[in-house]
Amino acid sequence: MWTIFRREMAHYFTSPVSYLIAAAFFVLMGLYFNNDLTVSITTRAADPASVPSFLSFVMVFFAPLLTMRLIAEENREGTVELLLTAPVSDTAIVIGKFLSAWAFYSLLLMGTLVYPAVLVSLQIFPDLGIAVSAYIGIWLYGGAALAVGVVFSAVTDSQVTAAFLSMSFLLLMWLGDVAGNIVASFELADLLRKLSLQGHYSTSFAVGLFRAEDVAYFAGMIVVSLFVTIRLLEMRRWR
Amino acid sequence: MIEVTDLSKHYGTHLALDAVSFSAKQGEILGLLGPNGAGKTTTMRILTGFMPPSAGKAVVAGHDVSEESYEVRQKVGYLPERVPLYPDMTVEGYVTFWAKLRGVKKTKQAVLTALEKVDLIPRRKSLVRNLSKGLKQRLGLAQALVHDPQVLILDEPTIGIDPQQIIEIREQIRNLAQAHTVLFSTHILSEAEQICDRVVILQRGKLVAYGTPEALRKQLYPNDYLYVEIDAPQRDKQKVENMLTALTGVDEVTRLAGGFTVRAKKDNDIRGKLVEKVLSSGYGLRELRPVAMTLEDIFLEIVGK
Numbered sequence: 001m002w003t004i005f006r007r008e009m010a011h012y013f014t015s016p017v018s019y020l021i022a023a024a025f026f027v028l029m030g031l032y033f034n035n036d037l038t039v040s041i042t043t044r045a046a047d048p049a050s051v052p053s054f055l056s057f058v059m060v061f062f063a064p065l066l067t068m069r070l071i072a073e074e075n076r077e078g079t080v081e082l083l084l085t086a087p088v089s090d091t092a093i094v095i096g097k098f099l100s101a102w103a104f105y106s107l108l109l110m111g112t113l114v115y116p117a118v119l120v121s122l123q124i125f126p127d128l129g130i131a132v133s134a135y136i137g138i139w140l141y142g143g144a145a146l147a148v149g150v151v152f153s154a155v156t157d158s159q160v161t162a163a164f165l166s167m168s169f170l171l172l173m174w175l176g177d178v179a180g181n182i183v184a185s186f187e188l189a190d191l192l193r194k195l196s197l198q199g200h201y202s203t204s205f206a207v208g209l210f211r212a213e214d215v216a217y218f219a220g221m222i223v224v225s226l227f228v229t230i231r232l233l234e235m236r237r238w239r
Numbered sequence: 240m241i242e243v244t245d246l247s248k249h250y251g252t253h254l255a256l257d258a259v260s261f262s263a264k265q266g267e268i269l270g271l272l273g274p275n276g277a278g279k280t281t282t283m284r285i286l287t288g289f290m291p292p293s294a295g296k297a298v299v300a301g302h303d304v305s306e307e308s309y310e311v312r313q314k315v316g317y318l319p320e321r322v323p324l325y326p327d328m329t330v331e332g333y334v335t336f337w338a339k340l341r342g343v344k345k346t347k348q349a350v351l352t353a354l355e356k357v358d359l360i361p362r363r364k365s366l367v368r369n370l371s372k373g374l375k376q377r378l379g380l381a382q383a384l385v386h387d388p389q390v391l392i393l394d395e396p397t398i399g400i401d402p403q404q405i406i407e408i409r410e411q412i413r414n415l416a417q418a419h420t421v422l423f424s425t426h427i428l429s430e431a432e433q434i435c436d437r438v439v440i441l442q443r444g445k446l447v448a449y450g451t452p453e454a455l456r457k458q459l460y461p462n463d464y465l466y467v468e469i470d471a472p473q474r475d476k477q478k479v480e481n482m483l484t485a486l487t488g489v490d491e492v493t494r495l496a497g498g499f500t501v502r503a504k505k506d507n508d509i510r511g512k513l514v515e516k517v518l519s520s521g522y523g524l525r526e527l528r529p530v531a532m533t534l535e536d537i538f539l540e541i542v543g544k
Contacts, residue, residue, distance in 0.1 A: 079323035
């Protein structure tokens with residue numbers, strides 16, 4: 001598993017695409033933070049969870065970009081056949097690849113820690129408890145979004161298709177929260193919010209609430225997605 | 240080393256492999272021949288543990304591929320038809336990756352040995368994407384060798400590379416057979432004839448011939464073929480043909496541009512009688528030689544049936 005993990009990590013650090021993704025990520029985060037900082041000087045206090053909360057939307061698009069290559073390229077290049085005939089389990093292949101994406105995302109996330117540091121250095125002291133909770137939340141949220149991306153990467157041998165499918169799926173999961181706001185039935189709205197990605201982040205981690213059910217939701221999503229990916233990979237043997 | 244018994248594979252309702260049985264001994268090179276869609280790749284994929292058979296049994300290096308797939312995968316080196324490469328890696332990095340994945344202990348040494356076997360040491364720092372097709376093929380061979388497997392399974396290893404590189408790859412396969420059992424597929428028949436100790440011919444999933452190229456030749460062409468060129472005036476050609484046909488023991492005579500091919504009846508040596516007859520008729524004998532049936536002829540004979 002760690003051999004796969006190291007190979008994928010090495011790829012993230014040698015591929016120009018990864019640097020482009022990272023650059024776009026930091027430009028977006030920087031602009032958003034700058035905007036929030038400006039508002040905080042004139043209108044309201046700085047939001048300690050502003051960048052992670054913005055990231056909860058951005059990850060709908062960034063997670064597929066980070067994962068689209070993972071298995072789709074193995075399918076396209078034919079290396080998957082060799083991988084499946086190496087003495088390594090399908091589980092190890094999938095987990096190794098997923099962990100590499102999550103680790104790369106974690107590094108990007110660590111880069112955004114500079115923003116709370118800027119707030120502190122400007123002697124704007126946000127509620128650090130909320131910031132910590134928001135970061136833990138968005139880290140788990142990112143893991144779940146990446147796991148969904150890994151599933152769609154195993155479905156096809158085209159990276160573009162993999163990215164498009166996972167973006168569509170994540171957007172639906174994200175919009176579940178919005179749908180929850182507009183349906184009349186209280187029970188249905190509650191169910192939609194419980195199923196949506198946002199429902200387990202914006203009302204809990206982002207406001208400093210650390211709930212076991214939200215952790216279980218993201219962890220569950222990771223486990224289910226990886227399980228599905230392993231089954232998809234196994235299916236290749238039966239075709 | 241490889242023991243295949245009544246191996247079958249269904250893809251839905253399509254029967255890709257139909258009760259095929261063959262074996263390969265230690266150090267032997269076994270060729271898998273057949274037209275496209277004959278079941279060569281399916282057979283190889285089953286033997287490498289990539290997919291399970293629908294029925295039958297395959298034992299590779301002492302392990303059943305269905306029940307001990309993990310052990311089989313440790314003892315098999317596999318080069319699929321499309322060489323699977325990671326273009327962003329270096330030659331050495333690529334082979335090291337596969338060595339580690341297959342649990343090789345002294346990785347560095349094993350990688351250098353494998354690269355040395357395929358003459359890629361000078362290019363070990365190059366990026367895979369910058370290699371020529373022939374070098375990529377050799378790199379594919381290096382990854383299949385790096386864990387020193389007992390069995391090497393190579394799917395069309397000489398496809399799509401230039402003649403000089405083909406010769407080099409063939410030479411390398413021949414050398415490898417000293418330490419490994421090699422199963423390789425090809426549709427270039429002369430190649431199988433040059434390299435293989437035995438061949439398996441598959442057609443539409445069925446095994447249609449199996450044995451040494453010599454044995455197959457004997458089995459399918461028990462009669463001797465001779466090529467004869469006779470020094471006779473052009474106008475006498477028909478007369479000469481009739482004379483050859485009338486000779487005892489001759490089964491068939493075919494007139495060619497320069498001479499004739501004469502097929503003898505089974506277990507008949509007609510050479511002495513033929514020479515005697517030609518000379519006594521007042522003609523000269525320019526050439527008389529046996530015509531060996533190539534694997535190509537055998538293959539066409541079987542597949543054409």
